[in-house]
Amino acid sequence: MANLTGLIRNEQMKIYRRPRTWLLVGLLIAIVSLLFFMEWRDRATAIGVSDWRPELETHIRDMQQMLEQEQDGLGEKAVRNIQDSIRESQYALDHNINPFVNTMWQMVSHSANLITVVTLFVIIVTGDLVAGEFAWGTIKLLLIRPASRSKILLAKYAAMLLFALFLLAVLFVTAIGVNGLLYGFGPEQPYLAVSSDGTVTEKSYAALALQTYGLNSISLLLMATFAFMVSTVFRSSTMAIGFSAGLLLGGTMIVAQFAKYSWVNYLLFTHLDLRQSLEGRPIVPGTTIGFSLVVMACYYLLFLAMSWTVFRRRDVAA
Amino acid sequence: MTRETVVQIRGLTKRIKGKTIVDSLTFDVPGGEVFGFLGPNGAGKTTTIRMMVGLMGMSGGEVLIDGISVKKDFTRAISRVGAIVENPEMYKFLTGYQNLIHFARMHPGIPKSRIDEVVELVGLGQRIHEKVKTYSLGMRQRLGVAQAMLHKPAVLILDEPTNGLDPAGIRELRDYLRTLAAKEGTAVIVSSHLLSEMELMCDRVAILQKGKLVTVKSLKEWMGRDAAPRHVFEVDRPADAAAVLQRTMGLAPAAIGHQQLEVEAERERIPGMTAQLIAAGIAVFGIRKVQSTLEEQFLAMTGGDQVG
Numbered sequence: 001m002a003n004l005t006g007l008i009r010n011e012q013m014k015i016y017r018r019p020r021t022w023l024l025v026g027l028l029i030a031i032v033s034l035l036f037f038m039e040w041r042d043r044a045t046a047i048g049v050s051d052w053r054p055e056l057e058t059h060i061r062d063m064q065q066m067l068e069q070e071q072d073g074l075g076e077k078a079v080r081n082i083q084d085s086i087r088e089s090q091y092a093l094d095h096n097i098n099p100f101v102n103t104m105w106q107m108v109s110h111s112a113n114l115i116t117v118v119t120l121f122v123i124i125v126t127g128d129l130v131a132g133e134f135a136w137g138t139i140k141l142l143l144i145r146p147a148s149r150s151k152i153l154l155a156k157y158a159a160m161l162l163f164a165l166f167l168l169a170v171l172f173v174t175a176i177g178v179n180g181l182l183y184g185f186g187p188e189q190p191y192l193a194v195s196s197d198g199t200v201t202e203k204s205y206a207a208l209a210l211q212t213y214g215l216n217s218i219s220l221l222l223m224a225t226f227a228f229m230v231s232t233v234f235r236s237s238t239m240a241i242g243f244s245a246g247l248l249l250g251g252t253m254i255v256a257q258f259a260k261y262s263w264v265n266y267l268l269f270t271h272l273d274l275r276q277s278l279e280g281r282p283i284v285p286g287t288t289i290g291f292s293l294v295v296m297a298c299y300y301l302l303f304l305a306m307s308w309t310v311f312r313r314r315d316v317a318a
Numbered sequence: 319m320t321r322e323t324v325v326q327i328r329g330l331t332k333r334i335k336g337k338t339i340v341d342s343l344t345f346d347v348p349g350g351e352v353f354g355f356l357g358p359n360g361a362g363k364t365t366t367i368r369m370m371v372g373l374m375g376m377s378g379g380e381v382l383i384d385g386i387s388v389k390k391d392f393t394r395a396i397s398r399v400g401a402i403v404e405n406p407e408m409y410k411f412l413t414g415y416q417n418l419i420h421f422a423r424m425h426p427g428i429p430k431s432r433i434d435e436v437v438e439l440v441g442l443g444q445r446i447h448e449k450v451k452t453y454s455l456g457m458r459q460r461l462g463v464a465q466a467m468l469h470k471p472a473v474l475i476l477d478e479p480t481n482g483l484d485p486a487g488i489r490e491l492r493d494y495l496r497t498l499a500a501k502e503g504t505a506v507i508v509s510s511h512l513l514s515e516m517e518l519m520c521d522r523v524a525i526l527q528k529g530k531l532v533t534v535k536s537l538k539e540w541m542g543r544d545a546a547p548r549h550v551f552e553v554d555r556p557a558d559a560a561a562v563l564q565r566t567m568g569l570a571p572a573a574i575g576h577q578q579l580e581v582e583a584e585r586e587r588i589p590g591m592t593a594q595l596i597a598a599g600i601a602v603f604g605i606r607k608v609q610s611t612l613e614e615q616f617l618a619m620t621g622g623d624q625v626g
Contacts, residue, residue, distance in 0.1 A: 006423035013420065018411050137407030141465065144371040145424035146397035316373040317365075 004155060007147060011159030015125060021163075024121045025170055031117055032174045036107060040182040043102060052098045060089050084194040091192055091200040103189045104179040105205035111175035112212035118167045119220045120245055125163055126227040127240035129156045130311070134235040139316055149312045157228060157307075164224055168217065212275065219272040222296060223248050225303045232307040259284060265291075268299045324349045324398075324472050324505040325370075329379035332365050332529075339365050341529040342379060347505045349472065352495055354520035355509035362529040363509040364404065367477045370507075371401050384472055397425065400471035404478060406462025410451040414442060414461050417450060418468065425469040436464040440494075456487045463494070473505040474498065480515050492519045548572055548608040549588065551579045554601040562598045563591060580608065 015021055063086045067079065074082075092099045130153070133139040143149060190202035223244055231240035251269035258264050265284055271292035325347040332340040340362040347353045355363050368374040370381050372392050381388040386395040408417045418436070422428040437446045440460040450458065459479065466474055474495075480488045496519070499506050510516050516523055517537065525532040553559045556579040560571040563581060567590065573580035583591065588605060595602055 003426070010420050010423055013412070013416065014409060017416065136409065137405065138409060140373060140403040141407070141421065142424075143373060144396055144399065144401050144403070145421070146393040146426070147424055148393060313375075315375055316368065 004151060004158075007152060007155030008158050008162075011129070011155050012162065015159060015163055021125060024124065025167070028117060028121060028167060028170055029174050032111065032114060032171060033178045035114070036111075036175065036178045036182065039107075040102075040179075052100050053093065056089050056093055056099065060086055060093075063089075083198070087198060087200050088192050088194050095202075097190060097192070097202075099192070101189055102183055103187075103205065104176065104183045104185060105188050105209060106191065107179035107183065108172070108175045109191070109205050109209035109212055111171060111179075112209060112216050114171060114175075115168070115213070115216040115220055116248065118164070118171055119223050119248055121167055122160070122164045122220065122224045123227040123244040123248070124241055126160050126224050127231050127237035127244070129160060129228065130232040131235050131237040131240060134316075135237065143316060150308060153232070153308060153311045160224060160228060161221075164217075164220060168213065168220075172213065215274045218274060218296065222268065222272065222300060222303075225300060229303040229307045233310045255284075266295060268296065271295050322349055323347070324384060325507065326382040326385075327366075327370070327379070328382070330366065330369060330376060330381060331378035332362070332369060332374065333377040339529050340369070343526075343531050344379075345524055345531065345534055347473070347507060349503045349505045350499050351522060352499050352506045352508065352520045354516040354523035355507060355526065356513060356516055356523050357511065357526035359511050361511075361526045363511075363526055364477055365529075366526070367401070367403060367475055367507075367509060370475060371399060371403065372396055373403065397469065398472040399475060400466030400469065400473070401475040402459075402462040402466055402477060402479065403475075405481065406458050406465075408450045408458060408461055408465075411449065413449050414446040414453070414457075414464075417461065418446075418465060421465045422468050428468055432468060436467050439467065440464045455482045456484070459483060459487065459491070463491075467498075470502075471504065473507065475507045477509050478511070479508060480510060480512070488515060495519060547585065548580055548582050550606050550608055551581065551591075551595070552577055552603040552605070553579055553595065554603075558598070559595055559600045562594055562600065566594045567591060577603075 063082050067074075067082055089099070091097075128135075133142055142152065188205060191205045191208050193201050193203050195201065226247070227240045227244035230243050231237060234240070247269070251272065255264055255267060255269045264270055265287065270284055270287065274289065274292060323346045327343055327345050330340060330343040331338065343366060355366070357363050365374065369376050370388065372388055372395075376389060381395075383395045383398045386398070388395045408414070409420065412420070415433070415437070418433050422433055437443075440463050442457065442460055442464070445453070445457065446461075450461065453461065459482075463476075466476075476495075479491060483491065492515075495506050495508070498504050499521075508516070508519060513523075520537060522534060522536045524534045551559060554577065556574045556577060559579050560574055563569045563571070563579075567587070569581055569583060569587075569591070571579055572582050581591070585607075592602060592605065
């Protein structure tokens with residue numbers, strides 16, 4: 001009967017024909033530009049480019065001193081961080097890489113942290129996807145068509161994913177544009193990664209940027225799906241936006257608060273930041289990437305199952 | 319009415335938390351007929367309509383559209399239905415035209431020309447390209463009819479379509495629905511709690527009360543009965559008076575009340591009837607004609623407990 005492409009185009013139309021959506025896009029561009037501009041201004045005054053070698057040597061000496069003097073007072077984690085920092089700086093000196101130079105791609109890789117803002121905006125739009133139809137009363141005209149409810153919900157979910165991709169692209173392109181203008185679109189500088197066994201390797205910032213975008217997008221996907229579920233189950237966009245945004249901003253705090261209990265390991269927020277497990281420093285010690293992925297997959301399937309079950313069965317009254 | 323049956327409702331029932339909202343409704347609506355669904359607020363009209371279009375599940379019974387079950391083969395059955403359930407709520411941030419495109423995409427094979435056709439049909443003209451939030455209620459109602467007609471449905475269901483319309487708007491809608499039924503052979507089902515509107519719009523009316531079907535009547539039949547006027551005789555012994563009239567003039571009593579006898583009879587027969595009563599020794603205090611309108615009959619039938 002009604003084809004899925006048509007349904008998705010409908011949902012897209014309902015997202016992009018609303019002025020609010022473009023307000024969010026504009027806001028995202030403004031936030032990204034402003035943050036990177038301010039960072040650029042701060043860094044420009046910090047360290048000159050010519051005297052980076054003595055600067056780095058001092059840094060290494062300071063770090064070594066700190067290790068010797070306060071060995072007992074520092075925790076295991078802090079000691080490792082300091083050791084990593086020393087190895088990284090030494091590598092930079094040996095290979096004549098100026099770590100104080102900022103390049104466009106380095107900044108673009110930082111922009112992955114702003115995916116939190118993208119997540120927040122996707123949540124705002126998602127909150128209305130199903131709840132909005134109920135609030136506007138249009139659900140009554142939407143569901144009396146030769147398209148099954150599952151298919152209609154699928155179209156909405158697909159439109160949500162496409163919107164998330166669109167905002168990610170806006171973030172990425174804005175980051176490239178703004179930082180390209182600020183630092184030049186010139187040659188790339190390698191990024192020094194210290195692995196858990198202490199070896200330093202050169203990696204590309206562009207690759208790092210893509211990797212971080214990918215990892216952070218998993219958290220985006222889960223939070224957006226959560227908002228989608230609340231919007232569908234409770235038919236309230238306020239609840240969908242409120243709950244999801246609250247958990248997005250406060251989730252890690254909750255985990256930190258209860259970190260000593262074993263059940264924390266089964267909470268979604270313990271696992272959302274995959275970079276921690278990847279770099280060998282998870283919030284809860286001993287968490288492996290595989291376990292994190294399994295927990296996330298379970299939550300993801302649960303959110304989807306809840307949305308579809310409720311939406312298919314519900315009586316649309318009043 | 320020799321047309322084919324489009325809508326068949328069989329023992330349709332809705333129970334919510336042990337309470338029966340709609341109680342085994344059964345009726346048919348043929349193509350080309352405007353069928354009224356009448357009852358006080360809370361009688362179960364909207365619930366029935368919501369079950370017919372699949373917005374609510376059925377607790378029992380069945381709804382068939384062109385012989386296809388709404389419950390078992392929803393998408394095929396619903397593709398023959400056009401409906402406005404309660405107010406015609408549209409996407410206010412879209413234009414009327416974009417709204418129509420939206421709904422047209424949900425039905426297979428609706429060409430652009432059909433959208434222009436329905437716009438023409440409901441007479442929205444150039445304003446179709448303005449945002450719906452600028453529309454008056456009457457214009458939204460027309461847009462509602464337009465979206466319901468896009469796919470040339472076999473049955474058009476309108477829930478309280480005259481709500482909030484001014485008299486001119488009501489007349490326009492009425493003419494439009496009558497034309498549609500006559501020309502296209504569409505079955506039209508209209509619900510309302512106001513009989514006065516239904517009188518002029520419908521061929522047949524079903525009266526619903528407390529979830530039950532009280533009666534289904536053709537309006538012609540109803541009006542026809544109205545042609546034989548009723549008279550009330552105020553007498554001291556109404557039961558005896560009824561027996562006298564039955565015996566002497568072959569008139570069955572229409573109703574017997576307290577010191578009242580209601581008889582259906584032509585004006586010319588009144589003197590004869592009076593003479594018979596007096597001859598039988600019954601005291602006659604007065605005779606008057608009953609101004610029986612449909613509204614009164616409707617109220618009498620539904621027990622007069624109209625909620626709103």
